[in-house]
Amino acid sequence: MGRAAAGWFVLLSSVAEAAGVQERTAARAERFEALRRAFERASGGGAASDEERMQVIARVFHHRNRIALELVELAEEASDDPIALDALTTAVWQVNTTPWPIEVAGEDPARGRAFALLQRDHLRSDRLGPLCQRVSSGFCGEYETFLRAVLDENPHDAVRAQACVALAHFLKNRRQRIDLVDEQPELAREFEGLYGVEYLAALRGQERAQADAEAAALYERAAADHGDVKLPGGGTVGEQARAGLFELRHLSVGKAAPDLEGEDQEGIRFKLSDYRGKVVLIDFWHQY
Amino acid sequence: MKKLKDRPFALIGVNVNGYDPAQLKAAMEKEELGWRSFADPGPLGRGPITVSWNLTATPTFYLLDHRGVIRRKWVGGSGGAVLDSAIERLLREAEGRGSPR
DSSP: OHHHHHHHHHHHHHHHHHHHHHHHHHHHHHHHHHHHHHHHHOOOOOOOSHHHHHHHHHHHHHHHHHHHHHHHHHHHHTTTSTHHHHHHHHHOOOOOOOOOOHHHHOOOHHHHHHHHHIIIIITTOTTOHHHHHHHTTOOOHHHHHHHHHHHHHOOOHHHHHHHHHHHHHHHHHHHHHHHHHHHOGGGHHHHHHHHOHHHHHHHHHSOHHHHHHHHHHHHHHHHHHHTTOBOTTSSBHHHHHHHHHHHHHHSSTTSBOOOOEEEOTTSOEEEGGGGTTSEEEEEEEOOO | OGGGTTSSEEEEEEEOSOOOHHHHHHHHHHHTOOSOEEOOOSSTTOSHHHHHTTOOSSSEEEEEOTTSBEEEEEETOOOHHHHHHHHHHHHHHHTTOSOOO
């Protein structure tokens, strides 16, 4: 009788526990959804003057940094809930490397905590692909550390594939940002404010050829080891890697530009090489 | 860049919206853009030129010298003064006045 009663008691409490977990999970899902929507709403537009534009940007950054902190707190509480990784992925949002002054952009206190949590709880997840893609266009040191850790430790082939090509993109893009700072030293102040004085100095001291060589090696590895892995946005890792390699080998300063051929806005066929003998500025543009 | 009319310079656009030439012409008239642009038909950002040049951000600029060599590259825009002085230096090379860097 004692044992049966104990069994009954255990059953009831585990049902109650399960119901409690479901309630908590549902509540967290709602909270994440609310934060995600608030995050999306925090965008600005329609500013007329430069000063107004800076004010809009400052508001957006401040708002998003605040929401990012709440997302990190949600992830901290819910470390065993899949929603934690969704929250952290949304919290890592500064992947645009426009060098806004630090007075406008403000500090991002969520970033360090987000990556500490990612390192501690999520490094072996099979859902890290989107975050790898997202940080590949960023500049922060934490993004490089994270991508290298995923590449080394994640057991899922598809995730390692995305981390490999993302790290190659990251190194290539970051080097292009440094070229910009070398050309316009007055931008150094903005980059230092956003990312750190020592970090920027270390990057500027790095040999360009070495940074590009590592990116090329990672692209080659991605194409060779993971070429067929499909990407969520379409295409394969192999295609992205080969495009990155093409850019490093043929579209860098000092290379003869590949020829371009197509129709202009009048339907007339022409080539870039038609303009040999002239200085040419190629402008890739899009209409909003 | 308006003063470059009589100098060996060309501004060539590549539109990445994926418009065909007729759509591109309409868009350029609406935006009041006069310079020659390649149409790159296909899904937005996925036309053959945009894909093969691995575009990740607009605007992206490539500055070529008169021999077709890439001398500068700016992904995601650049300051106007930097662009102007870079163009000027390459124009002098093309005109035989400057010394190559």
